[in-house]
Amino acid sequence: MMRRRGAIARLLLGGLATLALVAVGAAAEQPSPKVARTPPTPLVAAASDLKFALDEIVAKFRHDTGATVRVTYGSSGNLARQIAQGAPYELFLSADEQYVRWLADRGLTRGDGELYAIGRIALFAPFDSPLRPDAELSHLARRLSDGTAGRLAIANPEHAPYGRAAEQALRSLGLWEATRPHLVLGENVAQAAQFAASGNADGGLIAHSLALAPELRRRGSYALIPESLHKPLRQRMVLLVGASPAAERFYEYLRAPAGRGILAGYGFAIPGE
Amino acid sequence: MDWTALTLSIRLGLLTVVLLVPLAFVLARWLAFGRFRGRGFVEALVALPLILPPTVLGYYLLVAFGRASPLGQAFEAALGHPLVFSFEGLLLASLLVNLPFAVQPMQNALAAIPPNLRDAARCCGLSPLAAIRRVELPLALPGIATAAVLTFAHTLGEFGVVLMVGGSIPGETRTIAIAIYDRVQAFDEASAGVMALVLLTLSLLALGITNTLARRMVHRH
DSSP states (O other), X not given: OHHXXXXXXXXXXXXXXXXXHHHHHHHHHSOOHHHHHSSXXXXXXXXXXXXXXHHHHHHHHXXXXXXXXXXXXXXXXXXXXXXXXXXXXXXXXXXXXXXXXXXXXXXXXXXXXXXXXXXOEEEEXXXXXXXXXXXXXXXXXXXXXXXOOOOEEEEOTTTOHHHHHHHHHHHHTTOHHHHGGGEEEESSHHHHHHHHXXXXXXXXXXXXXXXXXXXXXXXXXXXXXXXXXXXXXXXXXXXXXXXXXXXXXXXXXXXXXXXXXXXXXXXXXXXXX | OOHHHHHHHHHHHHHHHHHHHHHHXXXXXHHHHOOOTTHHHHHHHHHHHHHSOHHHHHHHHHHHHSTTSHHHHHHHXXXXXXXXXXXXXXXXXXXXXXHHHHHHHHHHHHHTSOHHHHHHHHHTXXXXXXXXXXXXXXXXXXXXXXXXXXXXXXXXXXXXXXXXXXXXXXTTTOOHHHHHHHHHHTTOHHHHHHHHHHHHHHHHHHHHHHHHHXXXXXXXX
């Protein structure tokens, strides 16, 4: 018995030692953090409304230049907070210029950046939803007043500009108080869109750019909300302190007709055009 | 399927095991054999991550290791970059979160060693280190292996803390659990489904292994 236990012991110890070697090897393979941080692929922080549009731009950028970038999507407020806390992003595409200003005031940006798009919101509902999207939200209002309204997804207005715009539109129409008990809040606008498109909510007030993506068009229909109902979503991008030349090249690509064209295709109004 | 995220998670899991298991063994031995006041308190501290909401731990990590804190600044000076939103930050979080998963199985295994065996080792003139190596380690091995497997599997699945201090940076802090969350939001259910299945299989495998090891421990007595 003792001998067998000894054999098991050796086997397990051997296994652990191998595991350790593999892990140490994997760690050694990693270039030191300082090296990893400069080349080769710059990190981009982007508002979630850009999810599909920016993926397309990155694909075209890679096709045209052979270079690429790594993109992390999130709510503009969360991303700005992470940048302020030292997240190693080189370029920030915000859905709202206030966050770019906020970072600029802290000396974390290279200048004020540039307005790259004006966003719009849309009421999206899956095909089998009882909610029918219309621009004035009249069907939603009727369902709210007769007590049949289900869940409505929006992004969290606390830190997501598209959530804020959704709240403003509902307030403009006098529906905010009635809608509040029905709201489900996405951590960012892409999650709100997912709540709506998966049928887990009756619909959602989401980014027009997301409603136009094939993944959502396959699942439902939408109505564009009039611009007059909310403050304009002035989307600003900015290079961050420590941006590499590779990040600068992507920034220039976004300002060039190639990048602007794709943004326009996703329903964004392009400033200066 | 996000391979970068999977390899990142595996690297994080292995490094956590390699760093944590030896440290936790020392702690487990102290808790198993030591007779001192406040042992219950130390045991409660070790077990805390089991029931503490991950967001609470994430919040404290952000506060304690953020750029504004002295600790965070010391790390930043040493590493050349902030601890939060980096792989090193995730590793630190992972070491804390996994403490109970590493300590408890080893503590149980060590406590189950009959005292007369340890006395015999001492009587036979084994030095304390030799007694650990030749008596305690072999007898506690199922516990050690359970600790390693549980720690590894639990690291792969950790979500809340990683979401708060990680920031989903590809190749740096986007673990497989975070990648699933991202893929669902991108309407990429095929990819999310494959990754979820990978995690499900690994978790099931880990539990299968630990149950087998636990049975082996029981059978010995």
